[in-house]
Amino acid sequence: MKMMDKINDTAENMPEFHMKQFSVLDVQEKERQRIARDLHDSSLQNLTHLVHKVELSSLYIDRDPVKAKLELATIEAGLRKVIDDIRNRIYDLRPMTFDDLGLRQTLLNLFVLLNQDGRFEIITDIDEIDKSLPDKEKEISLIMIYRIIQECVYNAIEHSGGNRIEVSLKEKEDIYQIKIRDNGIGFNQMEAKKKDRHFGLTVVKERVFLLNGKIEMDTKEGASIFIEIPKKSSN
DSSP states (O other), X not given: OOHHHHHHHXXXXXXXXXXXXXXXXXXXXHHHHHHHHHXXXXXXXXXXXXXXXXXXXXHHHHHOHHHHHHHHHHHHHHHHHHHHHHHHHHHHHSOHHHHHHOXXXXXXXXXXHHTTTOOSEEEEEEOOOOTTXXXXXXXXXXXXXXXXXXXXXXXXXXXXXXXXXXXEEEEOSSEEEEEEEEOSOOOOHHHHHXXXXXXXXXXXXXXXXXXXXXXXXXXXXXXXXXXXXXXXXOO
């Protein structure tokens, strides 16, 4: 047996507990990569550009004060945008409204943030799940559900090519049911696995796996995602 065969065989027969440990680390690493990329591509580049503008303004101060003031006004607007970007990143790491307003309102706030240009009609049917979070397991589950829905809606907005997204979160007796559907062009799931732009769906599947849930996807005409998460994890 070749070395690669041995590695694959080991992974396939790895106990579920260790597979979940691996999935946790994998999800965390992907989140770190995304945060680093977002900061580099947006906030860091904008700050670098503003530094150059500050240097330019210092040259204008004596020779053309009016132009210097215009440059400084542009810098002020740019700094406010960077502050808003960083604030959004912090909100993304841990939405402050989650503790105060609960999952439903936090999701509604998220959809407004993701759909600022109003390109999409987002239709929601979200239960008001108890926000008191009586135990740690439930809190973790609800935060993970928030992340799952966040990723699915973000992917629909960025990649679907449609203009309507339906989001449903229902609390049943023993499970949480999530349904997300868009009217976009759909995609080939096998091809999506090979493309970095859809790695978010891999993270979604890993999160569902960590919660002992089930996920079904139909992506031929638009994308329909159906997820069930048990309220209590099985040991």
